[in-house]
Amino acid sequence: MAALSSAQCHSYSSNSYPPSSSNGQRRSHGLLSFSSAISRRSPPAVLCLQQSLGNSRSNVVLMQDGAVATPVNPAQKKEATIKKLEDGLLSSSGISSEELKEAAGFDVNENESSVSITVVGASGDLAKKKIFPALFALYYEGCLPKHFTVFGYARSKMTDAELRDMVSKTLTCRIDQRENCGEKMDQFLKRCFYHSGQYDSQEHFAALDKKLKEHEGGRVSNRLFYLSIPPNIFIDAVKCASSSASAASGWTRVIVEKPFGRDSESSAALTKALKQYLTEDQIFRIDHYLGKELVENLSVLRFSNLIFEPLWSRQYIRNVQLIFSEDFGTEGRGGYFDNYGIIRDIMQNHLLQILALFAMETPVSLDAEDIRNEKVKVLRSMRTLRLEDVVIGQYKSHTRGGVTHPGYTDDKTVPKDSVTPTFAAAALFIDNARWDGVPFLMKAGKALHNRRAEIRVQFRHVPGNLYNRNIGTDLDQATNELVIRVQPDEAIYLKINNKVPGLGMRLDRSNLNLLYSTRYSKEIPDAYERLLLDAIEGERRLFIRSDELDAAWSLFTPVLKELEEKRTIPEYYPYGSRGPVGAHYLAARYKVRWGDLGIEQ
Numbered sequence: 001m002a003a004l005s006s007a008q009c010h011s012y013s014s015n016s017y018p019p020s021s022s023n024g025q026r027r028s029h030g031l032l033s034f035s036s037a038i039s040r041r042s043p044p045a046v047l048c049l050q051q052s053l054g055n056s057r058s059n060v061v062l063m064q065d066g067a068v069a070t071p072v073n074p075a076q077k078k079e080a081t082i083k084k085l086e087d088g089l090l091s092s093s094g095i096s097s098e099e100l101k102e103a104a105g106f107d108v109n110e111n112e113s114s115v116s117i118t119v120v121g122a123s124g125d126l127a128k129k130k131i132f133p134a135l136f137a138l139y140y141e142g143c144l145p146k147h148f149t150v151f152g153y154a155r156s157k158m159t160d161a162e163l164r165d166m167v168s169k170t171l172t173c174r175i176d177q178r179e180n181c182g183e184k185m186d187q188f189l190k191r192c193f194y195h196s197g198q199y200d201s202q203e204h205f206a207a208l209d210k211k212l213k214e215h216e217g218g219r220v221s222n223r224l225f226y227l228s229i230p231p232n233i234f235i236d237a238v239k240c241a242s243s244s245a246s247a248a249s250g251w252t253r254v255i256v257e258k259p260f261g262r263d264s265e266s267s268a269a270l271t272k273a274l275k276q277y278l279t280e281d282q283i284f285r286i287d288h289y290l291g292k293e294l295v296e297n298l299s300v301l302r303f304s305n306l307i308f309e310p311l312w313s314r315q316y317i318r319n320v321q322l323i324f325s326e327d328f329g330t331e332g333r334g335g336y337f338d339n340y341g342i343i344r345d346i347m348q349n350h351l352l353q354i355l356a357l358f359a360m361e362t363p364v365s366l367d368a369e370d371i372r373n374e375k376v377k378v379l380r381s382m383r384t385l386r387l388e389d390v391v392i393g394q395y396k397s398h399t400r401g402g403v404t405h406p407g408y409t410d411d412k413t414v415p416k417d418s419v420t421p422t423f424a425a426a427a428l429f430i431d432n433a434r435w436d437g438v439p440f441l442m443k444a445g446k447a448l449h450n451r452r453a454e455i456r457v458q459f460r461h462v463p464g465n466l467y468n469r470n471i472g473t474d475l476d477q478a479t480n481e482l483v484i485r486v487q488p489d490e491a492i493y494l495k496i497n498n499k500v501p502g503l504g505m506r507l508d509r510s511n512l513n514l515l516y517s518t519r520y521s522k523e524i525p526d527a528y529e530r531l532l533l534d535a536i537e538g539e540r541r542l543f544i545r546s547d548e549l550d551a552a553w554s555l556f557t558p559v560l561k562e563l564e565e566k567r568t569i570p571e572y573y574p575y576g577s578r579g580p581v582g583a584h585y586l587a588a589r590y591k592v593r594w595g596d597l598g599i600e601q
């Protein structure tokens with residue numbers, strides 16, 4: 001939802017560290033925090049500051065050709081603005097220059113603070129695959145603060161050199177082909193260290209604390225812990241990290257990975273346990289789908305284009321579809337997956353978060369709490385999911401072109417008689433004035449025919465359409481559909497009816513197409529980069545608040561329990577297929593046809 005394009009970052013924190021690059025390009029956060037900090041101050045100051053900043057909540061500039069750009073050097077621009085304000089206004093407002101700079105994201109003690117990032121579970125899959133590469137990409141882009149250190153923490157015995165070796169071998173990321181990548185990587189690796197310890201040992205975390213202090217060198221220390229460990233050891237690790245390795249002077253934040261429990265009760269218990277050691281503000285519950293470019297763009301699309309928002313309701317929208325598919329199975333993660341299943345793994349979090357962003361009312365501002373308040377409201381307006389509105393499936397072995405793909409239960413870590421769903425489709429409803437009666441259909445599955453995540457918005461028929469005769473009998477096929485393809489090949493396209501050029505009157509379906517790879521030359525950052533940076537900056541918009549989590553679980557918990565109590569047998573579908581036909585019957589019950597059936601560009 002940050003209004004800024006994914007510009008080069010060269011960011012600095014809203015309250016912790018200085019611009020890390022002299023060119024000073026940065027994300028909009030500083031100014032978002034700036035304006036929110038300012039808006040808590042006296043009205044005249046707000047007015048003057050907002051005017052001098054172009055009355056904008058971000059440093060976005062809309063160019064004449066429609067492109068969005070940041071000012072050439074926002075840091076210098078901001079310095080100049082502050083200078084003007086100092087000259088003209090501060091003496092009368094009572095705001096000190098230091099306060100103003102701090103609110104604007106400048107670190108008043110710029111050489112005094114440091115950020116230590118500890119990846120707890122550094123030997124694991126997620127750390128190697130996502131966290132270290134994202135940290136390196138942030139470093140490469142100049143987004144990490146001047147004084148930063150990365151620590152890996154896990155039980156495995158490793159030296160610093162071994163950690164660096166492990167990290168460098170797995171540092172495959174979007175930066176690989178860029179200029180000076182090797183040099184930057186060497187510099188980055190010099191800032192990476194390792195500490196071996198148990199997750200439940202105060203003593204081992206105290207030893208980590210000692211090492212962190214050495215690296216912090218007496219500066220104000222800010223500490224970020226990323227819990228990349230199985231959920232059963234979250235609390236032990238949080239307890240030890242918070243009591244033995246919290247920052248003495250700066251902030252301490254903890255990123256918690258999903259799963260956040262497996263139902264309402266266990267999630268509430270996890271929240272309660274976390275809050276014994278941390279305040280809600282310190283907890284950053286990550287849902288990496290919120291860090292995806294097109295998910296972040298959803299609000300921009302909706303709230304900054306006049307043509308969409310007026311259509312965003314039951315009056316014009318017939319149904320909304322949230323579709324996730326992967327063309328591979330649970331390979332390697334069967335043990336985890338069997339305890340959760342696809343509804344918990346994808347629907348209750350990733351797809352529901354997208355739904356909430358899609359359907360929420362306009363927030364008061366782009367501040368994290370305003371956005372999260374709206375998301376909670378929409379989640380709480382939703383009808384609890386009923387068993388009859390759910391279809392579940394499980395993939396079975398399939399041989400194609402001489403290659404045999406294993407079934408879900410062929411995985412050695414999965415019980416042979418497992419009925420855990422690897423596919424689910426569900427119909428959800430929001431009982432509020434905007435969305436009354438509009439089906440929100442979700443579909444998520446593993447081992448399907450393709451890998452894709454998309455949002456499809458099917459609009460109503462044109463009443464009394466003059467061209468009905470030219471359209472044919474299938475009116476559904478002729479209605480407008482807006483597709484937001486989250487991945488791969490990020491795109492936004494709108495299906496319209498169009499006259500086929502020629503002397504006759506024949507209509508076809510064509511796309512108004514915004515394909516990111518042709519429109520933007522910049523590569524899209526990985527979701528983990530955005531989210532890590534946000535956590536470092538203390539920006540919470542893209543993290544899940546505990547009341548959001550409660551509301552999300554209460555929608556799914558009853559049906560999950562029922563499925564498990566009844567041991568409902570899933571519909572089996574071949575590996576690599578389009579999934580169970582039951583999904584089509586479910587959609588048909590609500591007069592919906594899945595939009596992803598045809599061959600699409």
Ligand SMILES: NC(=O)C1=CN([C@@H]2O[C@H](COP(=O)(O)OP(=O)(O)OC[C@H]3O[C@@H](n4cnc5c(N)ncnc54)[C@H](OP(=O)(O)O)[C@@H]3O)[C@@H](O)[C@H]2O)C=CC1
Pocket residue numbers: 121122123124125126127154155156199227228229230231233257258259336
């Ligand atoms: N991998 C992924 O793609 C995704 C993972 N997640 C979540 O992120 C977190 C980390 O995932 P991932 O890296 O796959 O997890 P791993 O299973 O790889 O575990 C991470 C590390 O935790 C330690 N560990 C593993 N099992 C235990 C155990 N039973 N007791 C104590 N320590 C253990 C191991 O380190 P050591 O033995 O060295 O201590 C391991 O390297 C999990 O919460 C997962 O649900 C979320 C989304 C995607």
Ligand SMILES: O=C1O[C@H](COP(=O)(O)O)[C@@H](O)[C@H](O)[C@H]1O
Pocket residue numbers: 288326345453
């Ligand atoms: O959270 C999860 O997400 C991944 C899919 O993430 P993506 O960014 O690659 O689309 C999924 O494979 C995994 O099962 C789930 O736990």
